[in-house]
Amino acid sequence: MMDRNTFSLDGKTILVTGASSGIGRSIAIACSNVGATVILLGRNVDRLKQSMALLNSTGHSFYSIDLNNGDDVLKLCSNLSKIDGVVHSAGIVESQLFSFLKEDSLRRILDTNLIAPVMLSKHLIKKKKINKESSIVFISSISGPSGYIYRE
Numbered sequence: 001m002m003d004r005n006t007f008s009l010d011g012k013t014i015l016v017t018g019a020s021s022g023i024g025r026s027i028a029i030a031c032s033n034v035g036a037t038v039i040l041l042g043r044n045v046d047r048l049k050q051s052m053a054l055l056n057s058t059g060h061s062f063y064s065i066d067l068n069n070g071d072d073v074l075k076l077c078s079n080l081s082k083i084d085g086v087v088h089s090a091g092i093v094e095s096q097l098f099s100f101l102k103e104d105s106l107r108r109i110l111d112t113n114l115i116a117p118v119m120l121s122k123h124l125i126k127k128k129k130i131n132k133e134s135s136i137v138f139i140s141s142i143s144g145p146s147g148y149i150y151r152e
Contacts (some may be wrong), residue, residue: 017087
């Protein structure tokens, strides 16, 4: 756990996408450990509940949402109170050979990893849900052999 004198989010509310597992879950836990109230976003309710159980303190909340569903994102943004930061860590990875690459797969990856978090940020800003001097952080991670591969 971080020393509260070094870094504190006391009194801050942080929204974390992809919080049901992996890096998103770890970020949500770290934020709660330094005093933040965390809003977890993810698609899997059971895993979101597991993440919630790992958070320090109380007052946290979660929403099961597919960030690619624009209507659900608008509804979420309308229902949220003001927040002090957003960490976009939701994402998908699919390994494919270039010669077998399918456009719909590439679009699904781009929609989830780029367009959805940008649009969520846009709506949060437009609806004035992000306090002044807040941060929006985009995280991308790929583990293992992945990406698009060219082989002859």
